[in-house]
Amino acid sequence: MDFETVSAEDFGASLTGIGLNLLVRDIATTLAFLDTIFQVKAHRISADFAIVTHEGMVLQLHADGTYHSNPLLGLVPENPPRGGGVEIRLFNVDPDVAATKAHANGHPVLQEATDKPHGLRECYVLDPDGYAWVPSRTLTPSERSQIS
Numbered sequence: 001m002d003f004e005t006v007s008a009e010d011f012g013a014s015l016t017g018i019g020l021n022l023l024v025r026d027i028a029t030t031l032a033f034l035d036t037i038f039q040v041k042a043h044r045i046s047a048d049f050a051i052v053t054h055e056g057m058v059l060q061l062h063a064d065g066t067y068h069s070n071p072l073l074g075l076v077p078e079n080p081p082r083g084g085g086v087e088i089r090l091f092n093v094d095p096d097v098a099a100t101k102a103h104a105n106g107h108p109v110l111q112e113a114t115d116k117p118h119g120l121r122e123c124y125v126l127d128p129d130g131y132a133w134v135p136s137r138t139l140t141p142s143e144r145s146q147i148s
Contacts, residue, residue, distance in 0.1 A: 003043035003051045011051070020088070023067055023076055026127050032063055033127045037101045038093055039051035039136060054090055081130020085113045097122040115143050 001014060024030045027050050032053060034040045040059075045050040048066045052059040064076070076082055084127050095113040102125040110124035111131065122136035123142065139147075 003053070015058070019058070019060070021062055022088075022129070022131060023062050023064060023082070025064060027063050027130075028062050031129050033105075034144055037098050037107065037125060038090055038133070040090075048104065055092055059088075081126070083127075083129060083131030087132050087134050088125075088132045089122075089136060091136055094137055095135045098125060098130055098133075098135040099123045115139055115147055117147055119144065 001011075003011075003143065004076075011132070017056055022127075027045065027047060031042050031045065031050055031052075038054070039056045044055065048063045050061045052061060055101050099109050099113050108126040110120075110126060113123040115121050116139075119139050121137040121139055122134050124136070125133045127133060
């Protein structure tokens with residue numbers, strides 16, 4: 001599917017499985033964060049909407065104004081963080097590189113890159129709206145053997 005030219009109707013009809021839409025204050029700010037830290041692909045970028053892809057998965061960003069008649073908008077806090085309790089996991093993204101870039105660009109790192117017992121090395125980075133992004137990669141056999 002060509003995300004740059006597909007109609008909204010055809011795009012919506014194509015979605016299956018579980019979808020993730022993030023309501024954000026500013027599309028450009030969120031895309032700058034995602035590109036700088038994770039190098040995801042952005043499509044159909046406007047002030048109101050963007051399609052973001054990573055490893056064949058699709059994420060949608062919607063600006064607040066696009067939810068004018070959506071009941072969810074009334075539940076969104078005026079002050080950040082918006083994303084409390086939500087983890088957005090990006091698999092096959094080096095958490096050490098992501099944490100370094102986050103620090104260099106002034107984004108909070110809640111947890112530095114850490115080897116976890118569930119077989120992943122991951123870190124937690126907050127975006128400008130307070131969503132927690134968790135880049136991770138699979139541990140090597142040597143790294144796995146060192147976890148107690």
